[in-house]
Amino acid sequence: MSSHYEAPIRRPLIVGDKNYHDISVDVAAPVEGKANKLWWIAFSIALLAFLWGIGAITYTIGTGIGVWGLNKTVGWAWDITNFVWWVGIGHAGTLISAVLLLFRQKWRMGINRSAEAMTIFSVIQAGLFPIIHMGRVWNAHFVLPLPNQFGSLWTNFNSPLLWDVFAISTYFSVSLVFWWTGLLPDFAMLRDRAVRPFQKKIYGLLSFGWTGRAKDWQRFEEVSLVLAGLATPLVLSVHTIVSFDFATSIVPGWHTTIFPPYFVAGAVFSGFAMVNTLLIIMRKVSNLEAYITEQHIELMNIVIMITGSIVGCAYITELFIAWYSGVEYEQYAFLNRATGPYWWAYLLMMSCNVFSPQFMWFKKLRTSITFSFIISIVVNIGMWFERFVIIVTSLHRDYLPSSWTMFSPTFVDIGIFIGTIGFFFVLFLLYARTFPVIAQAEVKSILKASGEKYKKLRDGNHE
Amino acid sequence: MSNKVVQAMYNDDDILMDAVKEVRAAKYHIEEVYTPFPVHGLDKAMGLKGTRIAITAFLYGCVGLVFSIWMMDYMMIRDWPQDIGGKPSFAFIQNMPAFVPIMFEMTVFFAAHLMVITFYMRSKLWPFKEAENPDPRTTDDMFVMEVIVDGNEDELVSFLKKTGTVEIKVTEKH
Known part of the structure; x- marks a missing residue:
């Protein structure tokens, strides 16, 4: 037992009297069981929203992006807001699985699978927006450096928008293989448990014939570690490059050097909030409270509190630098942001993102499941408004007062946004019923160190 | 040469680790070990080279x-x-x-x-690859050590029985 030592002061990450087989049974239960009524209701609502979004996208493509609320002053609004929002949400998955792996944080194991699934599904939503915004989506492949009939007119590698194409596609594909590699042993577990031939076939196909040889595990762990090492700078680079879309322009309110760290902190902030939203529901519905414990939620709340405070510092810094710069355009952009016609959006952003996470200083509040859920929703709303505020308030009153205007979304803007939320939940709900939602192989490897039963056994011996 | 292997099953990773060390000390050749999760130090105990x-x-x-x-x-x-x-x-x-x-x-x-x-x-992993683990429980909670039969079979089996195995099987390896 000595090799499984963990400091007694650490709380157990797997509660209850579990052995290895119990973990398999608990993780396989949602896959092997039947969906309940609640799942079907949630799925139907999500599917309807998704279909509504498809309708709105079809209408946009058929008619042109004139059906959105954009005008010649505000050329970017909900589409890019939604894009940045979804990419930001997509950051928590890699952060949990990669950064926490490098820091050897064992608590990541209960939540990394779902967080990575969330990453992949939200990056899919994010990717839709720039493509639709092109208007002529059938020319979307022009963003790739492909030889073409114009005498090889290449893409402009000086443009941050092109950096974004490379960053997002690298991020999406690397996250996907990272996720899938981790899934192999767990799919194999489902395959070997499957009773029905169809299930056996499907999980056999998905598990790539994983057998769990000692050499495979050795490579598996090395690959996971190197992927984590690659994914960590990658995840930071992605939101950095997203922020370059704004920061490299010369629009007051966007042209700020603080953007990269500020965007990354905001992304982690909103991503952890979304993980909390999803997992608080899932641990209950799928009976996984033994693996996604209150401690997990508390730790995520602490991350939310810290990143929320970093974001708050960034807001204040921006205001200070705008004043300190002495540039009147810059000063006006921020004065207008806080006190102009969009003051309500700014206030919403400030109260949701800076004020609300401060409640997490109190142990009672950050260990309350209901309160954590409410805050996670509040943070997601706040982070959507942050992007809206940055994008729209910087544009709507530009250098030429005669072209000052306001932005209001049309039903198509709203429809596409709701559609992506629907699409996201369609994917996530399907995932929750068909995938091993907990990295069971990894959880088994920490059972003897962090399982409640073993900890009691061991700590009892010392006294 | 026969392709006979003895499959010794264990239900605990610590017992498996001790067994691997004992089998190696007794100069038997461990063909393969299947585990449901990464057992730390197993590769070193088996004498596997590091991965590059x-x-x-x-x-x-x-x-x-x-x-x-x-x-x-x-x-x-x-x-x-x-x-x-x-x-x-x-x-x-x-x-x-x-x-x-x-x-x-x-x-x-x-x-x-x-x-x-x-x-x-x-590691020979791709879609449509057939799984080759000797027992479906090796992805759940069973640890299987395959030892090649080289010489006296009964002696090997009785030796392995003393290492804490819960099940033991002699099969042909293809």
Whole structure:
């Protein structure tokens, strides 16, 4: 037992009297069981929203992006807001699985699978927006450096928008293989448990014939570690490059050097909030409270509190630098942001993102499941408004007062946004019923160190 | 030579680790060990060499970096140089800072994907690959050690029985 030592002061990450087989049974239960009524209701609502979004996208493509609320002053609004929002949400998955792996944080194991699934599904939503915004989506492949009939007119590698194409596609594909590699042993577990031939076939196909040889595990762990090492700078680079879309322009309110760290902190902030939203529901519905414990939620709340405070510092810094710069355009952009016609959006952003996470200083509040859920929703709303505020308030009153205007979304803007939320939940709900939602192989490897039963056994011996 | 192997099953990773050490000390040859999760130190106990997959990742990353430099130099500087926004692209060194993000992304892209492909090829993992674990419980809670029969079979079986195994089976390995 000595090799499984963990400091007694650490709380157990797997509660209850579990052995290895119990973990398999608990993780396989949602896959092997039947969906309940609640799942079907949630799925139907999500599917309807998704279909509504498809309708709105079809209408946009058929008619042109004139059906959105954009005008010649505000050329970017909900589409890019939604894009940045979804990419930001997509950051928590890699952060949990990669950064926490490098820091050897064992608590990541209960939540990394779902967080990575969330990453992949939200990056899919994010990717839709720039493509639709092109208007002529059938020319979307022009963003790739492909030889073409114009005498090889290449893409402009000086443009941050092109950096974004490379960053997002690298991020999406690397996250996907990272996720899938981790899934192999767990799919194999489902395959070997499957009773029905169809299930056996499907999980056999998905598990790539994983057998769990000692050499495979050795490579598996090395690959996971190197992927984590690659994914960590990658995840930071992605939101950095997203922020370059704004920061490299010369629009007051966007042209700020603080953007990269500020965007990354905001992304982690909103991503952890979304993980909390999803997992608080899932641990209950799928009976996984033994693996996604209150401690997990508390730790995520602490991350939310810290990143929320970093974001708050960034807001204040921006205001200070705008004043300190002495540039009147810059000063006006921020004065207008806080006190102009969009003051309500700014206030919403400030109260949701800076004020609300401060409640997490109190142990009672950050260990309350209901309160954590409410805050996670509040943070997601706040982070959507942050992007809206940055994008729209910087544009709507530009250098030429005669072209000052306001932005209001049309039903198509709203429809596409709701559609992506629907699409996201369609994917996530399907995932929750068909995938091993907990990295069971990894959880088994920490059972003897962090399982409640073993900890009691061991700590009892010392006294 | 016969292809006979003894499959000794264990239901605990610590017992398995001790058994692996005992079997190695007794100079028997461990063909394979199947475990449901990574058992730390098992590869060393079995005498497996370290994996070199991280080195391949580094090399793949270098390839990605060089490729991205070549690609952007060819497309932006040599094939069709343009003056975009008053910032002409007639010298690589002057445009290089703008190429850094994509150099980085391509490095990561090549390193990650080619390393994972290498892993899948070396460990024989791909869609439609048939699983070869000797018992379906090895992905659940069973640890199986396969020892090659070389000489006296009964002696080996009785030796393995003393190592804490819960089930023991003698089969032909194909």
